[in-house]
Amino acid sequence: MSAGHPYTSQRLSYRFLFAAGVVLLLGISAGTLGAIQFGWAGEGFLGDVLPFYKLRPLHVTFVIAWLFVASMGGLFYALPEVSRRELYSVRLGKWQFWIMTWTGLGILATYGAGIFSGREYFNFWPPFALAILVAWALFCINVFKTIKGRLDRWPVYLWMWVTGLVVFVYTFLEGHLWLLPFFRDNIARDLTVQWKSYGSFIGSWNMLIYGLLFYLMQRLEGEGDQKLGYRRVDFFFYWLALANLMFGIGHHTYHVPQSLVIRYLGFGVSMTESIVLVKIIADWAALFRKKPWAIQGSQQIPFLFVLAATLWLVLNLILALLFSIPLINSLTHGTHVTVAHAMGSTIGINSLILWAVGFFILTENGEPLSPRIKRFIWWGFWMVNLCLLVFWIDLIALGLVRGVATIDGLSFYSIVEKTRIYMQIFAVSGIGLFLGMILLLSQWFPLILRRHREAMSAVG
Amino acid sequence: MACHQIYGLGGYLGPDLTNVLERRPAAYVRAVLSNGIREMPDFQLSEQEIEQLVAFLRYIDTTGTFPARGRPLPWYSFGKDPAP
Numbered sequence: 160m161s162a163g164h165p166y167t168s169q170r171l172s173y174r175f176l177f178a179a180g181v182v183l184l185l186g187i188s189a190g191t192l193g194a195i196q197f198g199w200a201g202e203g204f205l206g207d208v209l210p211f212y213k214l215r216p217l218h219v220t221f222v223i224a225w226l227f228v229a230s231m232g233g234l235f236y237a238l239p240e241v242s243r244r245e246l247y248s249v250r251l252g253k254w255q256f257w258i259m260t261w262t263g264l265g266i267l268a269t270y271g272a273g274i275f276s277g278r279e280y281f282n283f284w285p286p287f288a289l290a291i292l293v294a295w296a297l298f299c300i301n302v303f304k305t306i307k308g309r310l311d312r313w314p315v316y317l318w319m320w321v322t323g324l325v326v327f328v329y330t331f332l333e334g335h336l337w338l339l340p341f342f343r344d345n346i347a348r349d350l351t352v353q354w355k356s357y358g359s360f361i362g363s364w365n366m367l368i369y370g371l372l373f374y375l376m377q378r379l380e381g382e383g384d385q386k387l388g389y390r391r392v393d394f395f396f397y398w399l400a401l402a403n404l405m406f407g408i409g410h411h412t413y414h415v416p417q418s419l420v421i422r423y424l425g426f427g428v429s430m431t432e433s434i435v436l437v438k439i440i441a442d443w444a445a446l447f448r449k450k451p452w453a454i455q456g457s458q459q460i461p462f463l464f465v466l467a468a469t470l471w472l473v474l475n476l477i478l479a480l481l482f483s484i485p486l487i488n489s490l491t492h493g494t495h496v497t498v499a500h501a502m503g504s505t506i507g508i509n510s511l512i513l514w515a516v517g518f519f520i521l522t523e524n525g526e527p528l529s530p531r532i533k534r535f536i537w538w539g540f541w542m543v544n545l546c547l548l549v550f551w552i553d554l555i556a557l558g559l560v561r562g563v564a565t566i567d568g569l570s571f572y573s574i575v576e577k578t579r580i581y582m583q584i585f586a587v588s589g590i591g592l593f594l595g596m597i598l599l600l601s602q603w604f605p606l607i608l609r610r611h612r613e614a615m616s617a618v619g
Numbered sequence: 620m621a622c623h624q625i626y627g628l629g630g631y632l633g634p635d636l637t638n639v640l641e642r643r644p645a646a647y648v649r650a651v652l653s654n655g656i657r658e659m660p661d662f663q664l665s666e667q668e669i670e671q672l673v674a675f676l677r678y679i680d681t682t683g684t685f686p687a688r689g690r691p692l693p694w695y696s697f698g699k700d701p702a703p
Contacts, residue, residue, distance in 0.1 A: 196658075197632060210660060211632055215621040275621075279629065282621075346625065346679055354628060413697065415626045416683040422697045486694040489687060493627025493635060565686055571634035572657070 164524065166239035168246035170614050174256055175232030176517050177607045179225050180600050182263065183510075186221030189214045191593040198586025216282040217270055222505065223280065223364075224263065229513040230367040231255075231298060234320060236520045237374050238305045241317060247304035255297040262290040280357050281334050288335055292328070299324050314388035315397050316373035322401065323366030330360040350415045358408020361504075366404070368509050371516045372465065378519065379458055379465075392438075399435060402428055410483045414492055422485075429483035436476045443469040457522035460536060464515035467544055471507025475500060478555070490566070495585075496558030503551050506543070506592070514599060521606040525613060535602045542595030550588040557581035622659070626685045633659060637685040640676050648673055 164170070193214040195204050235252060239245055246252065266283045269275075275282050302324060306317065333356035336342045342349050377387045387393070409425010446469060451462035478500050482491045491497065518536070522528060528536075557578050564574045575582075622632040639648060652669045655661035664672070692698050 206658075206660075211658070212621040215630055346682055350626060350628060411628070412626075414685055414687065415628075419697055426695075426697075484694055485697055486692065489692075493624055493686070495631060498631070 164236075164614070166245050168249050168252075169236050169239050170611070171246060171249050171252045172232040172234075172236035172520060173607050173611050173614075174253075175228055175235060176520065177604065178256070178260065179229035179232055179513075179517075180603050180607075182221045182228060183225035183596065184600060185267075186218050186225055187593050187596055189221065190218035191589055193218055194586040194589035198583045213270055213273065216275055217267075219280065220266060220270075220282060221263075226364045226368065226505065226509050226513065228259070229517060230323075230364065230371060233371040233374075233513070233516045233520070234302065234367070237371065238302060241314070241374070242306045242309040244305070244309065247301050251297050251301050255294045255301070258290055258294040258297070262287055262294065265290075278334070278337070278353065280360060281331075285335065285338060288331070292331065295324075295327060295331075299328075312389065314373070314377070315393040316370035316377075316388050318394075318397060319366045319370030319373065319400075322397075323363045323370065326359060326363040326366065326404065330356045330363055334360060347416045351412050351417050351421075354411040354415070355408060358411050359404055362400075362404030362408070364509065366400070368512050369400070372468075372512045375461060375465065375512075375516050375519055378523075379462060396435065396438060399431055403432060410488060413485065413488050426483060426485065430480070432476055432480055432483075436473065436480065439469060439472050439476065443473060457525070457528065458519075460522065460528075460533070461515040461519040464511050464518065464540065467540070468508050468511035468515065471503055471511065471547075474551070475503040475508060478503065490562040491558055493565075494558035494561045495554040495581075496562070499551050499554035499558065502554065503547070506547055507551070511543075514603075517603065518606075521603075521610055525610060532602050532606070535598055539595050539598030539602070542598060543592060544595075546588045546591030546595055550585060550592060553581055553584045553588060557585065625679060626683070635685060636676060636679065637683070638680050640673075640680045645673055645677075648676065 189209075192205060192209060193211055196206060196211050196214070235246065266287055269284050269287075274284050276285055281288065302320065306313075310317070333352060336352055336356075337349055342352055373388050373393070380387060406424050406428040409421055410429055411425075413422055413425070443466070446462075446466050449462075451459065451466055454462055478496070482488050482496060482500070560578050560581065561574055564577060569577070622630045624630065624635040625637050627635060627637075649669055651659070652664055652672055653661070687698070
């Protein structure tokens with residue numbers, strides 16, 4: 160029995176949460192340097208050592224790695240409790256961890272040497288994809304073997320995790336179809352397949368993270384709401400999310416020359432998210448009425464992170480619904496409105512949920528947090544949320560100004576001059592976001608080490 | 620894709636390149652690729668690489684137009700089938 164945790168194998172989650180913090184630190188450092196270069200473009204801030212074309216893939220790759228590695232940490236913690244037995248194999252989990260670590264270091268080294276695939280998301284030397292797939296296969300074996308035969312009826316979050324695992328493999332392979340000449344030799348086909356795969360790829364991490372959110376809410380609600388995750392409405396939204404994962408991302412490629420059927424299908428399915436919007440607003444209101452800020456004890460932190468994440472979900476859903484409308488999309492496509500959506504989703508929704516899950520794992524049944532630790536976490540929480548709000552609004556404004564200027568036929572450099580102030584606000588709020596995340600990470604790492612020590616002394 | 624876009628997809632540091640050869644002569648594009656411009660560095664490309672990139676941009680230019688031109692369409696419409 161582990162200190163505070165009923166299953167010894169749950170300790171495996173610590174190393175994944177620690178590694179997730181490390182890759183997040185790398186990713187946001189690259190992103191902040193890139194934002195400074197973007198805001199004051201041409202002034203060459205560290206451009207000779209770390210040029211923008213190296214920083215951007217570094218930022219994208221390692222921030223996505225944070226989402227997946229932190230999700231793995233969450234799953235390794237949740238699975239033993241859900242299936243009421245130890246993980247199938249801790250050794251397999253450690254193998255997975257080291258394969259991922261060495262692959263990450265390899266990707267970092269090749270970025271330094273200027274070796275990329277040139278793609279948006281999987282912008283690394285293609286052989287690394289094989290190592291990632293091997294690590295993912297080990298992860299899948301551990302998950303499936305742990306849950307096999309243990310539950311008469313699966314809660315919706317288990318379906319979501321399994322869907323995320325399977326969809327990842329499919330989209331990861333699809334995202335590498337450009338290696339075949341049939342796809343690479345036709346730019347319209349290449350772009351359509353590439354961006355379709357990215358949409359579903361995002362769906363795969365959303366399935367893992369939203370599944371963790373369901374699990375977390377069930378744990379936070381305690382014995383009070385055992386039906387959560389088993390209700391018909393939960394499964395309705397699971398199927399709706401799955402449909403959006405498969406078809407709704409058509410709005411990524413409205414402008415690529417492709418079949419009208421794909422565009423209208425993407426448009427139609429995207430509009431079904433309005434049902435999700437109504438549900439999320441109701442959920443947020445219900446959560447707000449519980450006054451999570453008045454909760455005493457270790458549950459307060461994850462509750463408030465979830466409350467904020469749900470609000471960001473509402474804002475980003477409204478944005479996504481609006482730019483899925485063809486007329487609005489023709490103004491916003493290829494502008495920073497898309498970046499606002501990506502940042503709002505990955506920071507405001509995904510990362511806040513993962514911090515909620517992480518802080519839940521790191522505080523459950525452990526020593527109470529000191530006022531000093533809590534204070535740091537709250538400063539980080541507010542700094543991240545407030546800076547993200549400025550960042551998000553600024554990116555939307557920047558995108559709209561750019562969209563209108565493009566339609567008016569202004570040259571690219573005239574647009575750059577016209578939007579300079581927006582790019583500088585973006586960079587400054589980006590620095591604030593970075594500092595907010597540093598505050599959170601400053602407590603994240605010591606808390607992991609503390610829990611690890613507590614667990615080891617309980618075993619010893 | 621880190622800095623430029625094709626059909627509005629990619630990074631936002633540089634301009635969209637879908638129809639760059641419609642807006643600029645090939646000689647200008649070759650000069651930019653050879654020397655860099657503003658925040659775009661000189662990537663030390665060989666003559667052969669520059670010609671391959673120009674051929675690639677010429678090919679993309681033939682596949683379609685971005686941003687779309689013409690009269691605004693109704694809010695729900697994508698217009699006529701653009702599939703090549």
